[in-house]
Amino acid sequence: MVFIRQGAAAPRLNAYLLPSFPEDQLEPLKRAFELGTCAPFDPMLELVIKRAPGDWEGKKHEYMRKAEDEAGRKEPFVVVDERGAGGRDSVVWYVERFADEDEIDEGIAESTDVAWKIPVKTECLALMFVNYDIANMSLQEDLGNLDVDFPVSPGYEVAEADDCGGLDMLAERASKAAYLVAEPGEFELSEDESLRDNFRPVPDRVARLHEDVARAAGLISSWMIPGKARAVELPDGTKKEFPEGSISLQAKYDPDFAWPAYKWPEGSL
Structure with missing residues (x-):
């Protein structure tokens, strides 16, 4: 049989389920993520899905980002709330990092208390992460494409979810x-x-x-x-x-x- 070269192990992120996420939607959520990450044949990203700490419900993403930082987990993470229901239509929050002084000077963040975050369709999460990781795109650029007004303040809202520009994820998977x-x-x-x-x-x-x-x-x-x-x-x-x-x-x-x-x-x- 042909020998298929294996790439480096896919990066992993923690994904935290809030109590507002419907339990019966876990399997549809996982299937949507698997589709987008091209599992099982060539995963771009993996998630370790966990229940969120009990004090996270109702808190802003800044609170969660600070808690992860204090625990020594500096990498981005995913938060799943009630918008995580719906299978391929589900949406999760990708939480990146706190804003820095340069971003305040650029006029895109009000302060370093801002945690950069963006809602993204679950099936688009892996591709979005890869684009950010190789600096092909940035979270801030994607927020601009979603008509978010800058500078953002802590707890800023985003009405629409990123969908990788409407990319057909089934076609992307087949490519x-x-x-x-x-x-x-x-x-x-x-x-x-x-x-x-x-x-x-x-x-x-x-x-x-x-x-x-x-x-x-x-x-x-x-x-x-x-x-x-x-x-x-x-x-x-x-x-x-x-x-x-x-x-x-x-x-x-x-x-x-x-x-x-x-x-x-x-x-x-």
């Missing part, structure tokens, strides 16, 4: 590519100009997995530019070697494949 190594007999090569001409610069040849090989691996076969296969270092430190003539290749994951159930992190509800 995820696997980076793999295929051995001789698992793929076919072509020098057909009509196939090569779809790429720039035009390669000397293209390759794709045999249909049955792709199906068995949960992948979709399509013509791509092959590369030379190199040894891969495994998590245990050993190296996996490949036979002469093996190639490196990309192929999209098949989201409709019978994937094993996603395993939520230990300690998560």
Whole structure:
């Protein structure tokens, strides 16, 4: 079977359920998050879902941010209240950090007592986090796109939820590519100009997995530019070697494949 390269472990955030979140909506909430993070085949983000501390109900997000900071947990976190009901229509709060002096000078925050937060559709949370993490977007830019008036004050309200610009998350999920190594007999090569001409610069040849090989691996076969296969270092430190003539290749994951159930992190509800 083809060897699919595994990326780094997905980052994890704590997600806190407030008492106002309906208990019977937990599974729909989890399914919506799984869809957006591309679980189980290529998760971008993982959540550890917990019940919020008892004193959080009715408190502002600034109170929660301060409590997390005092506990030594400086990373962003997620808060789930009554808006977390509704499955794919559910919304959660992403809470980032306190504003800094530069943001006061820029006129986007009234004081350093402001905790930056944004409501986001549950299925869009993972992609939004990745965009923030690689500085492709910022929470403040997204607030502006939601017509929030600056400077914001502590406890500011946001009427609408971020939905990644209306992106079709099913289509986004279907666009995820696997980076793999295929051995001789698992793929076919072509020098057909009509196939090569779809790429720039035009390669000397293209390759794709045999249909049955792709199906068995949960992948979709399509013509791509092959590369030379190199040894891969495994998590245990050993190296996996490949036979002469093996190639490196990309192929999209098949989201409709019978994937094993996603395993939520230990300690998560």
